[in-house]
Amino acid sequence: MFYIIGGVAVLSALIMVTNKKPVSAAMSLIVTMLCLSGMYVLLDAHLIAALQIIVYAGAIMVLFLFVIMLLNIQEKEGRLSGHKIFLQFAWIMLVGYIFISMVKLIGGGSLPARIEESINGFGTTKAVGEILFTDFLLPFEIASILLLAAIVGAVILAKARVD
Amino acid sequence: MVPLNHYLILSAILFTIGAVGVFTRRNALIIYMCIELMLNAVNLTFIAFSKFLNNMDGHIFAFMIMTVAAAEAAVGLAIILAIFRNRETVNVDDINLMKG
Numbered sequence: 095m096f097y098i099i100g101g102v103a104v105l106s107a108l109i110m111v112t113n114k115k116p117v118s119a120a121m122s123l124i125v126t127m128l129c130l131s132g133m134y135v136l137l138d139a140h141l142i143a144a145l146q147i148i149v150y151a152g153a154i155m156v157l158f159l160f161v162i163m164l165l166n167i168q169e170k171e172g173r174l175s176g177h178k179i180f181l182q183f184a185w186i187m188l189v190g191y192i193f194i195s196m197v198k199l200i201g202g203g204s205l206p207a208r209i210e211e212s213i214n215g216f217g218t219t220k221a222v223g224e225i226l227f228t229d230f231l232l233p234f235e236i237a238s239i240l241l242l243a244a245i246v247g248a249v250i251l252a253k254a255r256v257d
Numbered sequence: 258m259v260p261l262n263h264y265l266i267l268s269a270i271l272f273t274i275g276a277v278g279v280f281t282r283r284n285a286l287i288i289y290m291c292i293e294l295m296l297n298a299v300n301l302t303f304i305a306f307s308k309f310l311n312n313m314d315g316h317i318f319a320f321m322i323m324t325v326a327a328a329e330a331a332v333g334l335a336i337i338l339a340i341f342r343n344r345e346t347v348n349v350d351d352i353n354l355m356k357g
Contacts, residue, residue, distance in 0.1 A: 096259040100267045107271055107294055111278035116286050123290050126271070130297050133264070137308040142300075142319050149323050154293065154330045161334045162286060165341050216308075222316045230317045237324045244328030251335035 095199060096136060102192065103129035116162045120155055125189060127151045132196050139217040264305035272298035285337050285347040289330065296326045 103126050110122035127150045134143035226234055271294060278291030300319045307315025341347055 096263065100263075103267070104270055104274070107274045110287075110290060110294070111274055111282065116284060119287050119290055123294065126294060127297065130301055133267075133301055134304055136259070137264070137304050139304045139307070139316055139319070142304060142316055142323075145320070145323060146300075149327060150293070150297070154327060157330055157334060158286065158290065161338065164338070165286075165347060216311070217313065217316060221313060222320070225313055226317055226320065229314075233317070233321060237321055240328055241324060244331050248331040248335040251332065252338045 095195065096133075098195070099129045099132045099136070099192070102188070103133070117159065120158050120162060121185070123158075124151050124155050125185075125192075127155070128189070128192055132192065132199070135196065135199060137217075141217060141219045141222045261305055261309045265302060268298045268301040268305070271295075271301070283348050283350055285340070285349050285352070288349065289333050289337070293326060293330065296322055 106122040106125035106129070110119045110126065113119045113122065127146060131143045131146040131151070134140075134146060275291040275293075275295035275298060278294070279288050282288055282291065300322050303315040303318045303322070307313060307319075337347055340352060344352060346352070
């Protein structure tokens with residue numbers, strides 16, 4: 095399982111670096127993020143895996159795609175050829191396969207036993223939250239200030255200039 | 258059980274791909290994506306060490322890196338938008354205002 099996910103991650107990262115069109119690069123990066131999320135599940139980091147999908151594949155990549163489409167810098171291209179449609183179909187199948195294998199991975203073994211094992215286990219939301227809100231409380235608060243500064247900075251930088 | 262070395266090697270490969278992308282691509286957006294990839298590779302190292310040392314502090318570090326990556330993406334994309342509004346380009350070779 096590790097080698098399948100790792101291979102797909104490296105492959106899609108290579109596609110991201112070599113691809114000409116920014117939108118395709120962003121899509122490949124999403125595949126890499128999903129593969130890394132699978133890695134985190136393999137390493138028992140369930141909370142980080144969920145955050146990886148929500149924050150990276152969800153929020154950050156949507157922001158990237160939004161800016162790419164806003165800037166509209168990609169060169170014009172013609173109608174989709176059969177070859178391209180096949181390629182996209184293959185990509186969709188690949189992403190679907192990753193999802194299925196992740197579901198299989200999580201669902202392996204009897205569910206109650208796994209829940210039992212992970213309640214006071216390693217890398218769950220409860221365990222990470224306990225550390226985060228006791229030992230690492232100050233870094234957590236500083237991170238919130240960092241996010242506030244980022245929000246203010248982004249709004250000021252992206253605001254249209256009114257002269 | 259996959260040994261720790263394999264996780265570290267995968268992380269190093271991903272980091273190298275990201276670094277090569279930063280140095281070779283000229284589109285600012287793709288450079289940003291490569292930076293995100295490098296941050297992710299580091300995250301994988303943290304999580305792998307966290308698992309093999311049986312210590313969950315690495316998860317907190319990964320969490321903080323995600324926070325920083327989100328802030329960086331928001332501010333960076335705002336900067337790219339501002340540059341594009343002024344210069345009509347996102348090619349980093351054309352952005353040479355601060356070159357001495």
